[in-house]
Every structure is written in C-alpha cells, then in structure tokens.
Amino acid sequence: FMSHIHSFMSLIFIHLYHLYSFIYICVEGNIASGKTTCLKYFGKTNNIEVLTEPVSKWKNVHGHNPLALMYQDPARWGITLQTYVQLTMLVNHLSCPSTSLKMMERSIFSAKHIFVENLFRSGRMPAVDYAVLTEWFDWITTNISIPVDLIVYLQTTPETCYQRLKHRCREEESAISLDYLESIHQLYEDWLVKRTYAALPAPVLVIPGDHDLQKMLQLYEENRNTIFSACSS
Numbered sequence: 001f002m003s004h005i006h007s008f009m010s011l012i013f014i015h016l017y018h019l020y021s022f023i024y025i026c027v028e029g030n031i032a033s034g035k036t037t038c039l040k041y042f043g044k045t046n047n048i049e050v051l052t053e054p055v056s057k058w059k060n061v062h063g064h065n066p067l068a069l070m071y072q073d074p075a076r077w078g079i080t081l082q083t084y085v086q087l088t089m090l091v092n093h094l095s096c097p098s099t100s101l102k103m104m105e106r107s108i109f110s111a112k113h114i115f116v117e118n119l120f121r122s123g124r125m126p127a128v129d130y131a132v133l134t135e136w137f138d139w140i141t142t143n144i145s146i147p148v149d150l151i152v153y154l155q156t157t158p159e160t161c162y163q164r165l166k167h168r169c170r171e172e173e174s175a176i177s178l179d180y181l182e183s184i185h186q187l188y189e190d191w192l193v194k195r196t197y198a199a200l201p202a203p204v205l206v207i208p209g210d211h212d213l214q215k216m217l218q219l220y221e222e223n224r225n226t227i228f229s230a231c232s233s
C-alpha cells in the first residue's frame with residue numbers, strides 16, 4: 001500500500017514540477033504574419049525549444065489532407081480539421097519540454113478563439129459543429145492544465161500578410177482571400193488587444209509585424225529581455 005502511495009506522490013510531484021518549472025510562450029498572429037521567422041530567430045538561443053505548428057500533420061493524417069479539405073469546403077470539413085488541430089496543439093503543448101523554455105507557434109486557444117470562431121461567425125460552420133467543438137474545448141481547458149506564461153502577438157496588417165502569402169504560395173492557401181485575412185485579423189485584435197471576448201490565458205506582448213525582415217529581427221532583439229523577464233515574473 002505504502003509503495004502505491006509513494007509512486008502516486010512522485011507522479012504528482014513530477015507533473016507539478018513540469019508545470020511550474022518551465023516557461024511557455026505562444027507566438028500568435030495572422031497567416032503569413034511572420035511567426036515562423038520569429039520562432040527561427042529565438043530558436044537559435046540555446047535554452048529555448050521551438051514547437052512550430054504541426055501543419056504537416058494537418059496535411060497528412062493517414063493519407064488524408066484535412067487542411068486542404070477545409071479550404072475547399074469549410075462547411076463540410078471545418079470540424080474535421082479543427083478537431084485534429086485541437087488534438088495536435090494539445091499534444092504539442094503537453095509534450096515534455098527538453099529545455100526550460102518552450103516557444104510555440106499559435107496554441108489550442110487561437111485554434112478555438114480565432115479559427116473556429118471565424119468559421120462559425122462567417123456562417124461556414126454549422127451551429128451543431130460549433131457547439132460540439134466548444135464543449136470539447138471547454139472540457140479540455142477546464143480539466144487539463146495548459147500553461148501559458150506570455151503571448152507574443154505579431155500585429156501584422158492583413159494587406160502585408162496577403163502580399164507575403166502570395167510570395168510564399170503554400171498550395172492549400174491559394175484560395176485565401178484578403179477578406180479572410182481581415183476577419184482573422186479582427187478576431188486577433190478583439191481577443192488580444194481590445195479583449196472584448198474570450199478570456200486571455202496569459203499577458204500579451206504586441207510586436208508590430210509589418211516591417212521588413214531586418215527591422216523585425218532588430219525588434220525581436222529589442223524585445224528579448226521583455227519576453228524572457230515577463231515570464232520569470
């Protein structure tokens with residue numbers, strides 16, 4: 001009996017140790033706002049583990065491409081992609097960090113508050129799908145501790161994102177319109193800046209993202225201490 005208590009207590013300790021001795025930063029922003037570039041920049045620092053969005057999983061789950069399906073027919077395939085995004089972002093978030101600081105591209109929170117919300121508000125997600133996804137999200141975020149210490153919000157205008165998107169031309173995104181980017185932008189502004197809806201899981205540091213690469217790298221360097229000291233407090 002005592003050995004069971006002992007192993008149970010040590011599991012609790014390990015779980016708590018993981019929760020409270022690591023720093024979690026989520027880099028948020030519109031499509032092609034510059035998140036990957038930001039993560040690459042900080043990824044060079046040795047004690048930071050970078051977790052990019054598992055887009056490759058969304059493009060191939062047992063041979064299916066839910067990302068492409070969603071862009072082709074959001075009403076039919078929105079919930080399919082979102083359910084899988086929610087799972088893969090949760091797995092990413094809970095994976096044991098190899099270093100003391102974890103920098104993640106987007107989060108389970110923006111998947112719900114930005115992308116699911118956008119599909120629903122634009123009338124492209126049936127209410128029943130939205131209701132089921134919301135129940136899943138509420139249960140997960142109530143019953144599983146998903147720590148975030150800081151959100152870095154790359155505030156890039158939709159026009160700039162649209163220009164960059166066209167240059168990058170990721171196949172599935174060829175159909176993305178400026179309107180789509182504008183509605184994603186508005187939801188990010190409502191959530192992270194105006195804070196008109198949906199609770200914030202962490203404090204937000206806004207970094208303007210419209211500048212050229214050189215200036216952005218300079219901005220990241222200037223914000224380095226703010227980012228890492230904000231977490232330690």
Ligand SMILES: Nc1ncnc2c1ncn2[C@@H]1O[C@H](COP(=O)(O)OP(=O)(O)OP(=O)(O)O)[C@@H](O)[C@H]1O
Nearest residue numbers: 030031032033034035036037164168211212213216
């Ligand atoms: N400051 C910048 N100036 C010009 N081009 C940029 C800048 N930052 C990134 N880009 C280019 O814009 C494209 C999108 O950048 P990036 O992949 O960093 O954005 P992202 O937010 O990760 O995109 P997604 O959300 O689709 O993953 C890339 O082709 C990148 O080379």
Ligand SMILES: Nc1nc(=O)c2ncn([C@H]3C[C@H](O)[C@@H](CO)O3)c2[nH]1
Nearest residue numbers: 031053055070081085111115116173
């Ligand atoms: N519908 C939808 N829901 C999400 O949670 C989500 N997260 C990212 N994306 C899209 C944006 C880029 O095209 C591409 C890479 O960010 O994937 C998403 N699309």
